[in-house]
Amino acid sequence: MKNGTPEARPAVEARGVSKAFPGVIANAGVDLSVQRGEVHAVLGENGAGKSTLASILAGLYRPDDGEVLVGGEPVNFGSPRDALARGVGMVYQHFRLVERFTVAENVILGDPRQPMLLSTRRAENTVAELGRKYGLPVNPRASVEDLSVGEQQRVEIVKMLYRGADVLILDEPTAVLTPQESENLFETVRAMAAEGKSVIFISHKLSEVLAVSDRVTVMRDGRVVARAETADSDRRSLARAMVGRDVDLSVQRAEKAPGAPLLEIENLSAPGEGDAVPLTDVSLTVHAGEVVGVAGVSGNGQRTLAELAAGMRKPLSGRVLVKGLETTGRGPKATRRAGLAYVPEDRLGTGLAPSLSISENLLLTRPRPFFLKRKEMEATAREAIRQFEIRAPGPHAATRDLSGGNAQKALLARELSDGPEVIIVASPTRGLDVGATQAVREILDKRRRAGCAVLLISEDLDEVRSLSDRILVLYEGRIVHETSGEAANVEDLGLAMAGAG
Numbered sequence: 001m002k003n004g005t006p007e008a009r010p011a012v013e014a015r016g017v018s019k020a021f022p023g024v025i026a027n028a029g030v031d032l033s034v035q036r037g038e039v040h041a042v043l044g045e046n047g048a049g050k051s052t053l054a055s056i057l058a059g060l061y062r063p064d065d066g067e068v069l070v071g072g073e074p075v076n077f078g079s080p081r082d083a084l085a086r087g088v089g090m091v092y093q094h095f096r097l098v099e100r101f102t103v104a105e106n107v108i109l110g111d112p113r114q115p116m117l118l119s120t121r122r123a124e125n126t127v128a129e130l131g132r133k134y135g136l137p138v139n140p141r142a143s144v145e146d147l148s149v150g151e152q153q154r155v156e157i158v159k160m161l162y163r164g165a166d167v168l169i170l171d172e173p174t175a176v177l178t179p180q181e182s183e184n185l186f187e188t189v190r191a192m193a194a195e196g197k198s199v200i201f202i203s204h205k206l207s208e209v210l211a212v213s214d215r216v217t218v219m220r221d222g223r224v225v226a227r228a229e230t231a232d233s234d235r236r237s238l239a240r241a242m243v244g245r246d247v248d249l250s251v252q253r254a255e256k257a258p259g260a261p262l263l264e265i266e267n268l269s270a271p272g273e274g275d276a277v278p279l280t281d282v283s284l285t286v287h288a289g290e291v292v293g294v295a296g297v298s299g300n301g302q303r304t305l306a307e308l309a310a311g312m313r314k315p316l317s318g319r320v321l322v323k324g325l326e327t328t329g330r331g332p333k334a335t336r337r338a339g340l341a342y343v344p345e346d347r348l349g350t351g352l353a354p355s356l357s358i359s360e361n362l363l364l365t366r367p368r369p370f371f372l373k374r375k376e377m378e379a380t381a382r383e384a385i386r387q388f389e390i391r392a393p394g395p396h397a398a399t400r401d402l403s404g405g406n407a408q409k410a411l412l413a414r415e416l417s418d419g420p421e422v423i424i425v426a427s428p429t430r431g432l433d434v435g436a437t438q439a440v441r442e443i444l445d446k447r448r449r450a451g452c453a454v455l456l457i458s459e460d461l462d463e464v465r466s467l468s469d470r471i472l473v474l475y476e477g478r479i480v481h482e483t484s485g486e487a488a489n490v491e492d493l494g495l496a497m498a499g500a501g
């Protein structure tokens with residue numbers, strides 16, 4: 001619990017900042033102190049109050065109470081423009097660029113210092129220069145509508161630098177980036193700090209905070225619950241502060257040898273639906289008590305593979321066997337009866353019916369739900385809510401009112417309730433906070449230890465590596481790489497995912 005040394009005035013500071021929205025206290029007496037040349041992470045789960053704090057520092061919101069100081073002087077920002085005039089700039093979670101303008105035009109747009117027409121050429125040069133200096137390659141003459149999301153983010157950062165920001169606030173910047181783009185961003189962040197700028201790096205991801213920051217402030221429920229030097233921190237201490245209890249995101253791998261083959265996929269080929277890539281000659285086997293991870297950038301045939309395995313589509317060639325019984329293209333119901341459950345990524349699309357209650361949703365895939373009495377339905381739902389720790393007002397709550405993590409747990413509860421031996425899950429923790437992620441991973445691991453065969457399809461390499469006994473990489477519809485879970489190395493996997501394996 002060290003605090004800034006008194007030698008230098010903090011670049012920016014929040015003192016006792018509070019902010020309420022109807023029904024929720026988003027910030028309750030928050031203190032934050034960020035030095036020059038420092039990367040300061042603000043870590044917290046969804047809803048912890050990080051964006052609210054950032055918006056107050058950047059002049060978007062006024063605090064109800066408390067004050068903001070820049071270079072030791074109290075300030076009273078009425079707008080983001082006021083904040084920028086004092087060197088504080090923010091890159092929001094949702095970009096604010098004008099699509100039809102060029103990069104350089106966007107950078108100078110709204111800049112009170114220069115008239116637009118005169119300065120476009122000069123801006124182009126400066127944009128290119130800033131890009132080189134901080135590792136933010138962007139073509140100043142490109143039209144923003146032609147840029148990838150990662151490039152647009154770079155434009156937003158360049159824009160803040162161009163306007164003279166000394167304090168940059170990045171709100172969950174990696175949410176829209178690939179792993180490689182995230183790595184590049186971390187380098188840019190370090191370069192900015194090395195130039196004496198301060199970066200406030202907001203994230204709910206432990207690995208990022210550990211990789212990029214000098215110090216970290218942890219928020220929970222609108223309050224600061226911990227402050228630390230990053231060098232003195234580890235995943236466990238940060239996760240515990242963030243969640244408020246012990247969390248163990250690593251799963252103990254079972255030592256015992258896997259059992260009988262429960263899911264066998266033999267030489268599957270199928271055309272891609274829509275603009276999806278075709279699947280070409282994919283074979284894999286998942287044994288009892290084994291998790292096989294399929295890694296890959298989404299859009300490389302994952303959905304086709306899952307749907308073929310779940311019997312929802314017919315392949316051009318190849319076979320699917322569940323517990324030795326051929327189920328190829330037999331339809332989802334027959335495949336389910338054979339013992340395979342499929343938990344799709346699209347939880348509220350193909351997964352849950354948002355307008356139905358939890359108890360109704362839990363019974364959607366059961367045979368003949370009409371024979372069940374209301375009381376039994378409720379009892380089943382209550383048991384699932386208890387067993388899967390679904391945080392909901394009760395079995396009658398509509399599924400659409402559940403948070404992402406709780407909706408996912410409800411979906412898993414439904415799909416796993418009748419004891420399938422083969423489980424296919426797609427991106428099971430995408431968008432979930434750390435607590436829910438841990439709960440979902442534990443559910444899957446428990447099933448594995450009970451002897452289920454689990455096929456885990458995910459873009460999240462941390463997830464694939466922490467759960468899987470074996471990992472396959474799917475690229476352009478083919479398996480291009482295979483490794484055991486222990487031997488898996490992020491670089492090799494990343495290269496294979498990019499088609500260079």
Ligand SMILES: Nc1ncnc2c1ncn2[C@@H]1O[C@H](COP(=O)(O)OP(=O)(O)O)[C@@H](O)[C@H]1O
Pocket residue numbers: 021022024025026044045046047048049050051052053
């Ligand atoms: N503009 C707003 N209006 C109403 N409630 C809000 C608003 N912004 C945030 N909140 C609420 O304040 C709390 C903190 O939100 P936020 O600062 O966005 O957290 P984080 O960025 O850590 O996810 C949440 O409960 C959120 O729903």
Ligand SMILES: [Mg+2]
Pocket residue numbers: 050051052171172
């Ligand atoms: Mg936020």
